Amino acid sequence: GQQLNQSPQSMFIQEGEDVSMNCTSSSIFNTWLWYKQDPGEGPVLLIALYKAGELTSNGRLTAQFGITRKDSFLNISASIPSDVGIYFCAGHERFGGSQGNLIFGKGTKLSVKP
Amino acid sequence: NAGVTQTPKFRVLKTGQSMTLLCAQDMNHEYMYWYRQDPGMGLRLIHYSVGEGTTAKGEVPDGYNVSRLKKQNFLLGLESAAPSQTSVYFCASRPTGNYGYTFGSGTRLTVV
Numbered sequence: 001g002q003q004l005n006q007s008p009q010s011m012f013i014q015e016g017e018d019v020s021m022n023c024t025s026s027s028i029f030n031t032w033l034w035y036k037q038d039p040g041e042g043p044v045l046l047i048a049l050y051k052a053g054e055l056t057s058n059g060r061l062t063a064q065f066g067i068t069r070k071d072s073f074l075n076i077s078a079s080i081p082s083d084v085g086i087y088f089c090a091g092h093e094r095f096g097g098s099q100g101n102l103i104f105g106k107g108t109k110l111s112v113k114p
Numbered sequence: 115n116a117g118v119t120q121t122p123k124f125r126v127l128k129t130g131q132s133m134t135l136l137c138a139q140d141m142n143h144e145y146m147y148w149y150r151q152d153p154g155m156g157l158r159l160i161h162y163s164v165g166e167g168t169t170a171k172g173e174v175p176d177g178y179n180v181s182r183l184k185k186q187n188f189l190l191g192l193e194s195a196a197p198s199q200t201s202v203y204f205c206a207s208r209p210t211g212n213y214g215y216t217f218g219s220g221t222r223l224t225v226v
Contacts, residue, residue, distance in 0.1 A: 031213045042118075042204050042217030043157075088157070092213050101147070101172070102213055106156035 006089050006105030012113040013083065019076040021108040023089035031092040032065050032072040033102070038085045046087075047074070069094065084110050116140050120205050120218035127195040127225045135190040135221050137205030145208045146188040147172075147215065148180060150201040157204065163188055195225045 006023045013019055023032070031050055035043035047058050049065035049072060056063055060077045072091070076083055089105040118139045127133055137146065148160040159172030161180040169180045177199060179191045188207075192199060202222050206215040 033214060035217075040220075042206075042219045043215075044217070045214045048214050090213075090215075101159060101162060102215060104157045106154065 004089055004091060004103055004105040006108055008108055009106070010109040010111065012111050013079045014113045015080060017079050019079050019083070019110065020073065021087060021089075022071060022073045023091070023105045024071045025091060025093075025103070026070070028069040028094040029072075029091035030069070030094040032063070033090045034061075034063050034072070034074045035088040035090060036085050037088065037107070043086075043088055079110075081112055084112055086110070118205055118207055118216050118218035120203075120221050122221060123219070124222050125224070127192075127223065129195060129197060129225060131195050132191070132193050133195065133223075134192075135203055135205075135223075137188045137190070137207075137218060139186055139188075139205075139207040139216070141207065141209070141216065142185070143207035143216070144185075144210045146182065147206040148178070148188065148190045149204045149206065150174065151204060151220075152201050160190065160203075195223075197225045199223065200225045 004023050004025050033048045034046045037043040047056050047063040052069050053067045054065040062075045064073045086107040086109050088107050090102045121136045144165050147162045149157040158174045160178050163169050163182040166185040181189045202220050204220050205218040208215045
């Protein structure tokens with residue numbers, strides 16, 4: 001089935017650094033979402049995007065719906081220790097593929113630099 | 115507001131045993147989903163339901179069955195557990211017209 005390419009797979013952060021991650025697809029999406037998963041918990045919705053070009057912020061998080069409708073970006077500014085976790089992108093295909101269900105990326109794991 | 119509640123949180127099964135995982139949501143959502151999460155594999159859809167009394171297969175349905183007899187509950191069954199079914203299982207739900215899934219906190223299942 002359709003796959004989302006999410007990168008990077010993992011990254012280390014130092015407090016105060018800015019972080020960027022992205023997702024790309026081979027087909028057009030009409031919805032992009034970003035989730036965060038803390039250890040031992042389920043994913044929690046951070047940001048939802050519904051229009052091409054849309055830029056939405058949630059505190060220190062900013063996400064963008066790519067104008068091609070095939071990608072999305074998530075930026076975290078001035079990272080803090082509680083930002084560690086796994087971030088997932090997810091999207092809904094415009095033309096009803098994947099049985100109308102969300103497609104998830106494999107996640108970007110954020111860890112603190114040793 | 116409880117949201118999505120999964121029970122049990124942890125379980126160890128022997129190969130060949132059966133069990134049922136329960137998912138309950140109190141948000142009156144139409145759609146419900148069961149995912150499994152394995153290291154490096156992300157979230158993979160097992161089965162889903164678009165409303166009470168309906169179920170459909172997802173990406174990895176083999177070895178699992180589901181039922182949605184009541185709108186608020188979605189049950190995932192393993193008839194004969196296998197070690198390959200060792201995983202963390204997540205239930206999710208959403209309302210019609212909104213793709214913001216709400217997830218439960220997961221069930222960690224180990225099959226030995």
